[in-house]
Structures are given as structure tokens and as C-alpha cells.
Amino acid sequence: MPDYSDDVPESPSPLTLDVFPLPLMVLDDNACILHMNYAAEDLVGQELTISSDTRCGAVLRCTRAFATPEGCGLSEKCPECVLRNTVTEVYRTGKMSRRPARVELSDGDDGRHAINILVTASPLMHDGRMLVLMMLEDIPELVNSAGLLPVCAHCGKMKSQDGLWSTPERFLQEALSIHVSHGLCPDCRETYYPEVDVPAERDA
16 A cells, blocks of 8 residues: 555544544544444444444444345345445555545344435544544435525526536536436426437336
8 A cells, every 4th residue: 555644634633533523533444443423423422442443333333234144245235335335545645535425324124224425534643543534414305405406497407516517417426425317207207308219217
């Protein structure tokens, strides 16, 4: 791994992290959580108990972590994990990474629910050791906190807080790091492209 120690800030104190209102976690290169602030403890519903396995999937109760006896990072779908991949990218580049993620969490007794979050991670140094500081933001809450979003009644462009008008795709990418793909809804396919045989989209 490259040495980014000269460019990486020192770790803040646990007290500083605890007063921050958003979930923050300090992780090592195996995505093991070494510290969570109070907001993160509220998110996972428990205080962090340091043990032999505090990998983020196990602590968050990610359904992928329970898909195999070996746990977080070792199921067949774990290579797609945005949390793990973000940690890996920060270690590889020494730079901040910001990505949206949809994580399915276990509620116990076969119950589960999905959360849509914006994952922001930055490198930091603690006692000469490279770690990752990760922040988790609730995407629906981010959108709702923005209040009313001005949208052009003619072309559909959206106005940012900077006063710039951009397409919805560009707005979502710049504001929330969400990349948009395009398709056709059934109504538009029937109305505008009745002659085109387009395979029906599968349910997500």
C-alpha cells in the first residue's frame, strides 16, 4: 500500500466524534469497526463491543454477512459491497471517497429492511497507523432536508442551491453522487413506441 501518511490528518478524539450528529465509524483495512460515535450506535441499536470480529457488515447486521458462516466479507455478494469497496479505495488512493449505497439489514427472526445511504470515507492517521473515517448519511433525509427543489415547468431542469440549472441526472449526480440510467416506463413505451418490441423490465 502506498504511504500517504504525510497527507493524512491525525485521528480526532472520540469525544469529537461523539458530538457529531451523523453516524461516524473508524475502520481498519479489513473493514473492522474500531470506534463508533453515539449517532452510529443509535443506527445499529447497540454500543460497540470490541471483539475478534467487528467487521462492519456484522455490526450493521447486513444480510450478506449472515449469508455464510464465515461472515462479513466472505459471502458471494460481498465483493459488491459499497462499504467494503469504499474502505479499500481510500486505503488504495489515500483520498476521500463518496458513494451511494443500498444496504439490506437483518431485523432478526427473518425480518429485514433496506436503507439508502450516502457513504463518505476519508483516510486518517492514529498512532502512526492508517485508518478510515466513514460517515453514513440517510439519502431520503438528505433530499427531504433540502426542502422545495425548484424545477423548470418546461424542460424539467432543477435549480441547485448555487443557482445553477441542470438536468435531473446531473443534479442527482452532483448533489447525491447518484448515477442515473434510462429506460421506458410502460405508459411511454405504449404511447410513443408502440411499434418497438422492448422486453419488460424485471422488478428490482
